[in-house]
Amino acid sequence: DAGVIQSPRHEVTEMGQEVTLRCKPISGHDYLFWYRQTMMRGLELLIYFNNNVPIDDSGMPEDRFSAKMPNASFSTLKIQPSEPRDSAVYFCASSLAAGGGGKTQYFGPGTRLLVL
Amino acid sequence: GEDVEQSLFLSVREGDSSVINCTYTDSSSTYLYWYKQEPGAGLQLLTYIFSNMDMKQDQRLTVLLNKKDKHLSLRIADTQTGDSAIYFCAESRGTYKYIFGTGTRLKVLA
Numbered sequence: 001d002a003g004v005i006q007s008p009r010h011e012v013t014e015m016g017q018e019v020t021l022r023c024k025p026i027s028g029h030d031y032l033f034w035y036r037q038t039m040m041r042g043l044e045l046l047i048y049f050n051n052n053v054p055i056d057d058s059g060m061p062e063d064r065f066s067a068k069m070p071n072a073s074f075s076t077l078k079i080q081p082s083e084p085r086d087s088a089v090y091f092c093a094s095s096l097a098a099g100g101g102g103k104t105q106y107f108g109p110g111t112r113l114l115v116l
Numbered sequence: 117g118e119d120v121e122q123s124l125f126l127s128v129r130e131g132d133s134s135v136i137n138c139t140y141t142d143s144s145s146t147y148l149y150w151y152k153q154e155p156g157a158g159l160q161l162l163t164y165i166f167s168n169m170d171m172k173q174d175q176r177l178t179v180l181l182n183k184k185d186k187h188l189s190l191r192i193a194d195t196q197t198g199d200s201a202i203y204f205c206a207e208s209r210g211t212y213k214y215i216f217g218t219g220t221r222l223k224v225l226a
Contacts, residue, residue, distance in 0.1 A: 004158075031212050033212075042216065042217075042218050042219060043159075043204065043216040043219075045213060045214070048212065048213065050212070055212075056213065091158055091159070093159075095212060097212070103146075103147060103208050103212055104149070104161055104164060105161075105212075105214060106161065107151075107158040107159040107160070108158055109157060109158045110157075110158050
C-alpha cells in the first residue's frame with residue numbers, strides 16, 4: 001500500500017496567487033481529513049469528508065479556503081487568494097470506518113506551503 | 117476547555133526511559149492515540165488505547181491511561197537517538213474527529 005499521497009510536497013507562491021493542494025487517500029478508506037500545522041497554532045483540523053461528502057468544515061479559516069472530494073480517491077484543498085499567513089504545512093489523512101484499528105488516521109507526508 | 121495538553125519539551129539520555137504525558141478533557145473519548153513526527157515528515161501512528169483499558173504494551177512502548185484523572189502517558193524504554201521527534205497525543209470523541217495535543221519535543225542525548 002502506497003499510503004496517503006500528497007502533492008506537491010513543497011509550494012512557494014506569491015501573495016494573491018491561487019494554491020491547490022492535492023491528496024490521494026489510502027484505497028478503500030472512507031474518511032479523509034485536511035489539517036494545517038503551524039508553530040503558533042499546532043495541528044488544526046480544517047475539514048473532513050465521509051464517503052466524499054463534507055461532514056465538518058468548521059475549521060476552515062475563511063472563505064478563501066475551499067475543499068472538494070470529487071471521488072473516493074482524490075481531494076483538493078484550494079486557497080484563493082493566498083496570503084503570507086497561510087504559510088504552513090498542510091496534511092491530508094485518511095481512515096477506515098469499519099474494522100479494527102480504532103478509527104486510526106493515516107497521514108500523508110504533508111505539503112509545505114510558503115506564501116511570499 | 118477543549119485543549120489536550122502536553123509539556124513542550126523533554127530531554128533524556130540514550131538508554132534511559134522517556135515518559136511523555138498528556139492530559140485530555142473529554143471523559144467520553146473512546147480512543148486515545150500517540151503519534152510521532154520526525155523532522156520534515158508527516159505523523160506516524162505509534163499506538164492507541166481503547167478507553168476501557170488501563171495499559172497497553174507494544175515492544176518498547178507502554179501506554180498508561182488514568183481515566184479518573186484524564187491522564188495518558190507514553191513510556192519509551194531504552195530510548196535511542198532515533199526516538200528524537202515530536203510526540204502528539206490525540207483523543208477521538210466518538211466521532212472521527214481527533215483533538216490533538218500541542219506535541220512534546222523529545223531530544224535524546226547521546
